[in-house]
Amino acid sequence: xxxxxxxxxxxxxEALAVRALGFLAAxxxxxxxxxxxxxxxxxAIRDAAGQPGFLAAIMDYLMTDxxxxxxxxxxxxxxxxxxxxxxxxLGVVPWExxxx
Numbered sequence: 001x002x003x004x005x006x007x008x009x010x011x012x013x014e015a016l017a018v019r020a021l022g023f024l025a026a027x028x029x030x031x032x033x034x035x036x037x038x039x040x041x042x043x044a045i046r047d048a049a050g051q052p053g054f055l056a057a058i059m060d061y062l063m064t065d066x067x068x069x070x071x072x073x074x075x076x077x078x079x080x081x082x083x084x085x086x087x088x089x090l091g092v093v094p095w096e097x098x099x100x
């Protein structure tokens with residue numbers, strides 16, 4: 001039962017990360033900044049999206065920008081803590097980056 005719950009939490013976290021990418025893509029300035037920091041261009045985003053760690057990178061990016069995190073959480077009608085928990089499920093460890 002724990003494995004099933006863990007799989008469900010991971011699927012939910014991945015779905016939230018996909019929505020976060022959509023949130024970033026809704027405003028070109030947000031997306032451009034993410035892509036620049038990720039070191040990819042818009043043409044490579046489909047390939048990058050298939051790479052392990054890409055969804056975690058999206059969530060990590062949100063964790064580094066509190067106003068963006070808060071805006072995304074509000075957009076999703078979630079508490080910011082729920083977004084942080086989803087990031088953690090994907091392997092983002094907030095306290096290692098100083099944004100706990």
